[in-house]
Amino acid sequence: MDLWTLYTAFHEAHSLYYIALNMTTDPELLHTIRSSIEGSRTDTKMIEDFLLKEGVPLPLTNAEKPLSNPDSVPEGVKLTDDEIANLISVKIAASITFCAQAMIKTVRTDVGLMLFSLQVHLMEIASPP
Template identity: 40%
Template sequence: MACWTYLSFVSSIITYIEVGLHTTTDFELKKGFQDGHNLATSHTKELSEFMTQEGVALPQTPQTKPKSNPEDIPLGAKLTDSNLLTQ
C-alpha cells in the first residue's frame, strides 16, 4: 500500500515540477527543478516497473505538461519565482 501511495504522490509532484520548469527564467531555480524532476522520474520508473512485475495495479497519474516558453506566459497568469518556491 505504501508503494502505491508513494508512486501516486511522486507522479503528482512531477506535474508541479514541470510547471516550475516551464515557468521560471531563474537558472538556479530551473536547475533545482530539473534535479527534482530527474529524481522523481527515476523513482517513478523504478517503482512502476517493480509494481508491474509484482502484479500490482498502478495508480492513475497526471499527464505530463507540455513545454512552454516562460516569456510567452502573461504576467497575470504566470507564477513568480517566489510563488514557485513556496508551493
C-alpha cells in the same frame, strides 16, 4: 498501499515540476527543477517496477506537460520564483515525511529499504548544493 500512494504523488510532482519549468527563467531554480525531475523519474521508475512485479495495478497518471515560453504566461496566472521554490520545497518535505511514516508501518524489509532509499534521495535533492 503506501508505495502506490507515493507513486501517484511522484507523478503529481512531475506535473508541478513541468508547470514550474514553464514559469521561470531563473537559472538556479531551473537547475533545481531539472534535478528534481531527473531524480523523481528514477525513483518513480523504481516504485513502478516493484509494483508491477508484485502484480499491483498502477493508478492513472497525468501526461507530461509540454514545455512553453515562460514569458508567454500571463502575470495573473504565472507563479513567482518564490512561490515555485516554496511549492517544490513543501512537496519534497511532505514526501520525505510520507516515506518515514510508510517505513515504520511496513513489515517487509525490502519495502522498508526501498522507502529508506527514496527518503535519502529526496533529502539529497532538498539539501543545498
